[in-house]
Amino acid sequence: MVVLRRTVPATGSQVHTRKNWIDPNTSMTADKPRARLTLNDVARGCGVSRATVSLVLRGSPLVHAETRARVEAEIRRVGYIYNRAAANLRAQSSSSVALVVNDLSNPYFAEFAAGVDEALAAIGFVTLLGSTGESVQRQQAVLASLVEHAPAGIILSPAEGSDGASVARAVGPHVPVLVFNRELDGAWDYLVMDNRTGARLATEHLIGLGHRRIAFYGGHRDSSSCRERRDGYLQALAVAGLEAAPRWRIETAPTRLEAARQVGALLATEPVPTAAVCYNDAVALGLQLGLVARGRQAGVDFAVVGFDDIPEAAMSVPPLTTVATAPRARGRQAAERILARMRDPSIAIARQTIPVQLIARESSCPPPDASGNRRHE
Amino acid sequence: MVVLRRTVPATGSQVHTRKNWIDPNTSMTADKPRARLTLNDVARGCGVSRATVSLVLRGSPLVHAETRARVEAEIRRVGYIYNRAAANLRAQSSSSVALVVNDLSNPYFAEFAAGVDEALAAIGFVTLLGSTGESVQRQQAVLASLVEHAPAGIILSPAEGSDGASVARAVGPHVPVLVFNRELDGAWDYLVMDNRTGARLATEHLIGLGHRRIAFYGGHRDSSSCRERRDGYLQALAVAGLEAAPRWRIETAPTRLEAARQVGALLATEPVPTAAVCYNDAVALGLQLGLVARGRQAGVDFAVVGFDDIPEAAMSVPPLTTVATAPRARGRQAAERILARMRDPSIAIARQTIPVQLIARESSCPPPDASGNRRHE
DNA sequence: CTGAAAGCGCTTACAG
DNA sequence: CTGAAAGCGCTTACAG
Structure with missing residues (x-):
């Protein structure tokens, strides 16, 4: 929509206006040119036409090497600054x-x-x-x-x-x-990550570790990326023949704080899940914090997988298993x-x-009741 | 420095070029105008001059209300988009x-x-x-x-x-x-935070909690903000008559990872400090991680104060005492x-x-040997 | 209150 | 290889 009655910033016309007064703060006025230099100034300064300077500036082979050198020296000498807006206007670029x-x-x-x-x-x-x-x-x-x-x-x-x-x-x-x-x-022209595959990989990773009760934690139903990730999660569960209980899908705002607050709802489900695929890393980190507050610990008695691989993911305690999208x-x-x-x-x-790629780190442990290869620090 | 031989992007002249061919992908060509509309098009469309449209666009009171309405309707109808670059060029704004x-x-x-x-x-x-x-x-x-x-x-x-x-x-x-x-x-015209005062407040906070051996952790000597913060730290120590041992000033890159890696050097000093003022929050969070890896815990047996109050500071375990600069x-x-x-x-x-303002959170506990008001969750 | 005209700093055929 | 001229889409005195 065109914004009507657009007002130019009150004093807009003062910007870059050529000054013909002497700056009271500066005694050395000679080395501060009063006006922004143009192609004309450069051209005049070395005795060629404006067109020639333009060609030099844009690297045209039409200009004689000697002329080019003279122009380039002048440009440097006077500190000329190209006005790209003007060039774009003229060239429709x-x-x-x-x-x-x-x-x-x-x-x-x-x-x-x-x-x-x-x-x-x-x-x-x-x-x-x-x-x-x-x-x-x-x-x-x-x-x-x-x-x-x-x-x-x-x-x-x-x-x-x-x-x-x-x-x-x-x-x-x-x-x-x-x-x-x-x-x-x-x-529209789209650039989207493969949310479905990412969440499927995350879920399959947890299934492979032995988990059978896996939650999908965080995100909003009306976000398309959340829907797609949930679909990938459901798909992996379906292929493995595992239960996809709706009570194991907890919605939260996609922030760390909100995710930490909703951990109670997750742990109140019956039976309680042993792992969660999270909407994103922020939510996963919030989940980790919320678990600590309730005496549990990600990577020890609860498996957490995030999504995004934000820089904090590798640095959290424990480091977060996640899906990388670079x-x-x-x-x-x-x-x-x-x-x-x-x-x-x-x-x-x-x-x-x-x-999309799964990055396995410490936060995704096997379920507490699984035998064998439990990780220790 | 002016960049010489600047080449306009190879096909730059094609951008925004008026097309006079028919887009093969679009059968409905009528509703996709072939050319970007200008003031001229709008003026012609409602029978006024270009100047009048310009005045309308900029909310001038010189234009008759009726004319204005007609122009605004036309602008909306044809989906005219103002070319701010051209306007800025002309108005030197x-x-x-x-x-x-x-x-x-x-x-x-x-x-x-x-x-x-x-x-x-x-x-x-x-x-x-x-x-x-x-x-x-x-x-x-x-x-x-x-x-x-x-x-x-x-x-x-x-x-x-x-x-x-x-x-x-x-x-x-x-x-x-x-x-x-x-x-x-x-x-130069500067906008700088009051690093000295911030670090002084942080140090005084630790002194007030009872700490006597306080390190300055992280940051690079050649960074001016680091120097200033270190000065504030030294100043607070001097006022309190506390030792400012050079071995308690550990340099690191200002990142979480580097800070976590150098914790060994901090704990190897003799006697070991009980608290650290950190160059910034990233360093402080790294220090917290490094402490955990060595069986210690910020907020329990070591006090940590950061600087910046980044969003993660409030969400870390324990929440980080820091200096806020918004x-x-x-x-x-x-x-x-x-x-x-x-x-x-x-x-x-x-x-x-x-x-600058000190935000006290859990990470700054009293020293282990101090009596009294130790915080518990 | 509205219109004709000049010009912002560039580029680009077109002559020479 | 270089210069004179037109023009990109606007704004802004200046007449009327």
Whole structure:
């Protein structure tokens, strides 16, 4: 949606305005050029035309080596700074990609953002950041604002409850969008992890250790990633012929704190499970804390498996068995995909699935009543 | 430094290029406009001049209410998207701020970034993200790239070993810079936390609990924030007349893993300290883990205090006593400062100090031999 | 209150 | 190999 009555920041016109007064704080005014230098200044400074400087800047082979050297020296001498916005406007190009996440303070998204930025920086692109805090309204505002900066594409992790049509309206028909991490109604280019397989692997791992009563812990029913992970869990149980009691599926907000609070509900089920596949690592770490508070211990008398492999997973006590998705590499992959679609807008939208891998650590022990290979520190 | 021979992304000119072929994937071509709409299209669509549409867009009171309504309806109808880059070029203004951090996957910086973005988004500005991974070379490249996008300002957490003159050269004289978190040689606008006071409070807290042998654990000598915190620690010891043994100052990389690895060195000192002020929370959490691995426990037989109050601090076992600096609020403050300097470039540079607050939790127990108020769960 | 015109800093055919 | 000219999508005095 176009934001109407948009007011330019009250004093916007003062930014970068050429100053013709003398800065009272600076006595040495000579070495602080009063105005931002342009191609014209450089051209005049070394006696060539603006076009030639432009060609030099962009590495064209049309320019004589001597001329090029002269221009480059002048550019360095005066400290000229290229105005990419102007260049993009003229060339109808873009050198930015927008990244919209729901929660940057989630280390998983932070890693993902670092991966995106890494891949973009490598080709001189810039990341435009947007953060929605899981609010659909803020998401609309953020998208509307970002799209006005004409990014080459948008990488979007939709806020919960997002409406595909609204997103499409905010973005318009010209900017390729890559949806990651969550489903969004409508036809979109997707980058999603293989939630089903990941949860299936986690569950099979626990079954292989001897567990027969396995819970699915945490996450919200209306989150598509949670549904998919639960499906993978149910599938593994079905194949093994194990019971999938609905009372063993505990919903929580996907945070450590909420997960720690709900452990009572998990342990109150009858019979009590001996293991849990968790919606994600945050929930799994919360579960570990909640167990300690109730005199039990993950990796000793209760098996816990997470999902995501956030950095804390390896460092927790005990280290958390989890399903790795390499968020940083995924961020790079997302950036590559957007750049590919920018280069060739006729590429058909698709669903890319991230392979997923089980990382076995100490938190997934055999059940207490199982014989044999119990791990000790 | 200006990057020479900069090549525009190979197919850059294809982005946003007006297409006059029919998308083979779309049968419904009518509802997908072939070209990005401009003010001209809107003006023609409702029979006014481009100037009038521009005035409407920017909420000018000069436009007749009826005309305004007609224009707004047309804007909505055709899904016009404002081109802020063009507007900024013409008006010599900017609607972005660059944020350069060394490590986005550090939750402290992620929170800070979220705060910056929050404050900027509130006034329709956009955050340009840059990540240096503590590399001075990447920092130069990132700054050179960002400054070409003409941000209204740059918020920079310098990579370790940064050279102020190089930074100044990369940024040029026109963009206000706010340095946060670390010192940088030269005269800069600063936003730094009160490291000395924070570490002093932490140390006084331990002294108040009865500790007499207090270590300073973790961090690197060449980091200015580490030096300041160590100074605060030394100052508190001096005031209390306690010994400040150099062997009780253990250097580590400021990470959880490194801190956990060095615990042996701490416990090997003679006499062994009963408490430690840590460089930051990551180090403190690592120390807690390392203690457990050696049969000791923070909050029971060893007191630990961190610095930063990262989200994990409250959730660790035991919860970590630490010094809070509210990174999200600091991010907002950094954004406000940059915007203020943008509005009035004649504001003198200054050093803003963030107040700091001790958060007492379970990890800071009295010394084992002290009588009395030992905490129990 | 609205329109015609100039120009922000670039790029890009097109001549020469 | 280099220069003059048009134009990207806007804003902003300036007339009317």
